[in-house]
Amino acid sequence: MRLSIEEGEQFTETEILIRCRRTDGQITRLIGLLQTFDQKLFGTKDGQTYLLEAEQVLYIDTADKKTFLYTASEVYESPLRLYELEERLASSDFFRASKSSIVNFNGICSLRPDFGGRMQLTMSNGEQLLVSRQYVPYIRQKLGL
Numbered sequence: 001m002r003l004s005i006e007e008g009e010q011f012t013e014t015e016i017l018i019r020c021r022r023t024d025g026q027i028t029r030l031i032g033l034l035q036t037f038d039q040k041l042f043g044t045k046d047g048q049t050y051l052l053e054a055e056q057v058l059y060i061d062t063a064d065k066k067t068f069l070y071t072a073s074e075v076y077e078s079p080l081r082l083y084e085l086e087e088r089l090a091s092s093d094f095f096r097a098s099k100s101s102i103v104n105f106n107g108i109c110s111l112r113p114d115f116g117g118r119m120q121l122t123m124s125n126g127e128q129l130l131v132s133r134q135y136v137p138y139i140r141q142k143l144g145l
Helices: 025-037 082-089 136-143
Strands: 040-045 048-052 059-063 066-069 077-078 094-098 101-104 110-112 119-123 126-133
Touching: 025 136, 040 059, 040 066, 082 101, 094 136, 101 110, 101 126
Parallel strands: none
Antiparallel strands: 040 048, 040 077, 059 066, 059 101, 066 077, 094 101, 110 119, 119 126
C-alpha cells in the first residue's frame, strides 16, 4: 500500500481518494474507520453532557428503556434510542449484535463461538458481550470466514 499526501493553499477541503484493484476487507475497514473519524455522539453522566468521538465508543447497550454508551473506562447515557444510533452509525464499523446492543467492530479484542450458534466477544476494555446467532453471519462476512 502506498500513501500520498498533497498539501496546498488551493485546496478548500480535505479529500480522500482510495485507488485499489478491488474493494476487499482491508479497504472496507479503512473506509469504516474514516467514516467514524469525524462522527460525534453525546451522552450524559453526573448531570453533565459530554461530546464523544464515535470511535471512542466500544459498544452501545439498552437496559430499562435507557440507552448507554460504553467507552474504555466510562459509561454515558444517551437520549437517543438504539435504532436511532444504529441509523446514525450505519456507514461506520458499528453493527447490531443483539436486540439490545450495537458493537464497534474496531473495539473487539477477541471472539469465540458460543453455545447455540452465538458468538462471544471480548472487547478491548475486557467486557464480554454475546452476539445473537442471527447477527453472527455479519461478523463472519466481515472477517472473510
